[in-house]
Amino acid sequence: MPFDIVQTTCPFCGTGCNMYLEVLDDEIIGVNPVRKHPVSRGRLCVLGRNAHRFVRHPERLTKPLKRVDGNFVEISWEQAIDEIASRLSKVKENHGSDAIGVFSSAKCTNEENYLMMKFTRAVLGTNNVDHCARLCHASTVTGLAASFGAGAMTNSIPEISDTNCMLITGSNPTSQHPIIAGWMLEAKERGAKLIVIDPRRIPISLHADLCLPIRPGTNIALFNGLAHVIIKKGLVDEAFIKERTEGFEELEKKVQEYDPERVSKITGVDASLIEKAALMYAEAEKAMIFYAMGITQHSSGTDNVKAIANLAMLTGNVGRPSTGVNPLRGQNNVQGACDMGALPNVFSGYQPVSDDASRQKFENAWGVKLPSSPGLTVVEMTDAALRGDMKAMIIMGENPAITDPDISHVSRALDALDLLVVIDIFMTETAKHADYVLPAATFAEKDGTFTNTDRRVQRVRSALKPVGESRPDWEIICALAKALGSAGFSYESPEEVMEEIRKLTPSYAGISYGRLEAGENIQWPCPSEEHPGTPYLHKDGFPRGKGRFFGIDHVPSKELPDDKYPFIMTTGRVPFHWHSGSVTRRIDMLDREVPTGFVTISFEDAERLGIQDGDEVAVSSRRGSIRVRAMVSGDVKPGVIFVPMHFAECAANELTSHEGLDPVAKIPEFKVCPVKIEKQS
Amino acid sequence: MKENPENPAMTNIAVNRIIEVSRSKGEIEEEPVLLQKLIRMSIQERRDFWDAQFRKCIKCYGCIEMCPVYLEPPESLRFERWIPKGEVPPPYPAFHLLRAYHVLDVCVLCGECELTCPVGIPLKTLQDITQYFPPEKVFELVPGLDEDIQKAIVEHFTGVRGQLRRMDYAV
Known part of the structure; x- marks a missing residue:
């Protein structure tokens, strides 16, 4: 009965708490908080305390899957990688590199995000790489x-x-x-x-x-x-x-x-x-x-x-x-995924793809010619798929079929693709649309680093071997790159990837595995091995020189309540679930607390509409309609309702709009969505 | 992992240890600890105090997860019976008093519950109170518990062995 304790970083939010995983044989039997960690100080929340409960869940994907006549059949890794590579090459030949899009993942490690952005740019030859940061920060x-x-x-x-x-x-x-x-x-x-x-x-x-x-x-x-x-x-x-x-x-x-x-x-x-x-x-x-x-x-x-x-x-x-x-910041590694350049307009360290000097630096390092015009964002890629401009997509560890705005629009877009490859740990709502589903490893089955919300780069350590035939995402990306004929993806370990990241990313230059293993807690920017890291920014000056004030006018939201859709719906989370719920809804203890969705309505509105606490109501917008249980409460003002985003059977994002994006950030308006409410008999 | 030089979590336990050390060195005057302060408060002041503490609760169940002696509670005191699911913060003060009584027989006053509490509720003091005072006194020191739950607690423990353990310790 081999027993081990492995210190790692929590896979849920961006706080970056550390935890010990207690491993007995081939199972994680418990989670313990880390007392000497500077952020979490021996404390964890309800998600962190249950973080081990999904790692060996019976519904984990254990073999590569291929869609054959509408059903998934198990295939070998060799077949999966070969077929995906040849179909990607065909799309590239017939429609050009920009007909391929990639969603990287804020749940994956820095090393994996770096490799995914390198793969997209250097192997596929497009800047169409983005991730869910587009939808949050x-x-x-x-x-x-x-x-x-x-x-x-x-x-x-x-x-x-x-x-x-x-x-x-x-x-x-x-x-x-x-x-x-x-x-x-x-x-x-x-x-x-x-x-x-x-x-x-x-x-x-x-x-x-x-x-x-x-x-x-x-x-x-x-x-x-x-x-x-x-x-x-x-x-x-x-x-x-x-x-x-x-x-x-x-x-x-x-x-x-x-x-x-x-x-x-x-x-x-x-x-x-x-x-x-x-x-x-x-x-x-x-x-x-x-x-x-x-x-x-x-x-x-x-x-x-x-x-x-x-x-x-x-x-x-x-x-x-x-x-x-x-x-x-929301996801465990959304800061890191942005830092690593899993964004359509920048390389790692926010070095612009359109800047000749930056591009030259990456071209020299990778030995290939790189595209110079920024790629498409998350929501733009979905739109392009629906228009027929986007032919193939790779989605790693994201579930846009629940988390992106207007999900029936997203579903149509995913179905319109010639090739959809999803890399994930569970059969998510998104994976159900895929042509190939590749089984990935969880946070407890791989090595790497996460960067938390206060720019702290922390180790993620493997406690178990990946379940079944699942593999860490970095190995999957490298296998795909090699099958597509690229020589630049022969890494022995995530540490080797970090060495490459450090060479090309000034803010990470001093952050080595050696220092992290020695127990240092380093916040970027950290330009050299001697630098202690930076707890707070802009001490002596701003990166742009002077801080810039902007005189900005209030502009009303794109879609406002009217006679037909008189309520403003705002979306959010509950403490016991995480995003699309693909992990937390599989953890019994969390599922018992909040088993399904609800809509919070003020006392005044409920009385006016004759709705009692617990009644089933239909909430509809111009995009769609959901049936959900009413929770009458003083927590919202009259005219405003709240629907949590986690639940596929009554998903808030059936109702939200994919139009009316922020002109610069291209972020959708999740927080203001005009809706109507009708009591169901 | 290096020592964390600044901002250690200042739990009630840490504060008490610092006071103890300072007192032994003659650095500070006698100052009442939290439990002594509570005893001197009026019922309303105690209620306000515990209400402010318990409404920080985010229901992470850490006080239970980290408890070295926690066992499945008796049927009549289970959360399923008294505490609504999904509600944060949980209703005052039922969740916390029930949890404290779940470990009445086995608590070793180690303070792990307080050390791991993400929002710094003085749970060690709550343990001290339930361990050293009889229930009727506990319901005064942490006032406002639903009478049905009070009854369930008293009935369970008197039913089990005729009288509550540690009642003799009561002041």
């Missing part, structure tokens, strides 16, 4: 790149306990980042102020000094209103603005139009609350802003993020400990 990357020059969380999680004020907006940390919520509650008990801006009453609202119940989709108006009050009351940090920023006049002029009374009319938040919140934030010596999907998943996502950056720069809350603009 794409607007953070574009917005903060415009304001600061770098799109990542500026400060660190352990700095939270020393802050004086926390402004949380469009983020539900007790559910989505519970361990970070623990740090926030600790700061609160030490006397920090807490402001929550959210259309819903979320659990952390119970601890807030101020709650601003905002109408979904009116963020810019509210942040302009806060800036208006801060400027009017003379609470700006003049020295910071003068030395570190540009464009202040532009902002000053714009926010003059946003006095609290006007903002109150747009946002539905009392003018007095706006004034109080502005004073509370601006008067704090050190103030942190936290935000997530409630800010980014809008057609105005990029501008929402810029408006937040405005507030931080206005008050000098950037470049110091316990301050900053802190996007809380």
